[in-house]
Amino acid sequence: MKLSTRGEYGLRAMFDLAMRQGEGPIPLKDIAERQAISGHYLEQLIAGLRKAGLVKSVRGAQGGYMLGRSPEEITVGDIVRVLEGPIGPTECVSEDDAAYCDRSETCIARRVWARVRDSIVEVMDSITLKDMCAEAEKIAQESKGNMYYI
Amino acid sequence: MKLSTRGEYGLRAMFDLAMRQGEGPIPLKDIAERQAISGHYLEQLIAGLRKAGLVKSVRGAQGGYMLGRSPEEITVGDIVRVLEGPIGPTECVSEDDAAYCDRSETCIARRVWARVRDSIVEVMDSITLKDMCAEAEKIAQESKGNMYYI
DNA sequence: AATAATACCGAGTAAATCACTAGGAATTAA
């Protein structure tokens, strides 16, 4: 019942971009170093995010990546869906392509998994990158401005 | 972000036992057939559940399995933890052995995952086998007693 | 015009995990 590193790294990378919004394109190398992620691997993840419109890229020297839309319009759920696929603890209640199963209609276990899925979706879709930035700001103030963790 | 078949099959098997409580030991073969699970594979899952005290066994001919305690004292969370390990979308917020990470203290992503974990735990720990049996009963009545799905 | 910094792309891979299968030993009711 774990995410893969794709979702983990992906959220960290997107948050990294969100915290640097307005600073122009951020090179992937910088993100990878700050977040301690393999550059080549992050490239693959960010390719998916770009295709989904969650990030924009600028090619060439001084290029890099930026958020594809404003931080309040990007949720954790958006990111997780791109990198991990449709949300759901089992195939039979997976958001998009819920797998067919004979017993679907009346399967009690399935109803349980659907409730689990709903609670995950509820949380993931309610948290935006802006919310995360605000929380970072709050913590920074509490600990006297030292935002070493970003 | 999916359970493995261990958790899926495990819940179905436990629900199967719950629905047959009081009927004496239920042979594994019967459960496996009803739930369309490989017998040998289910054996392995149920071995874990037995060691955790969630099921009791009776050996020999006419033997089988029964719930280890009453259905209202067994939650979905209990079963999932035995078969899938501690709950949590990432290692860094895993219930028991949350993996150490430098940035743990102030990591904003980690706080997000912790909220996801809490919402999963909240649902899984609030649903008991008794609840599931009650729901099955309700559906059976709605569809005029035909409990073909169990 | 040359260089260096970057994004973009596709293939390959070692290790781990998954979902079983196989084959038997031990136990017990009939």
Add this chain to the structure above:
DNA sequence: TTAATTCCTAGTGATTTACTCGGTATTATT
């Protein structure tokens, strides 16, 4: 004694994971 059952250990093919490697294309800077 037999048949039905639980209990146990080991093996295994397929898939997934978390990368690495080696380039090509693009563009700002010099």
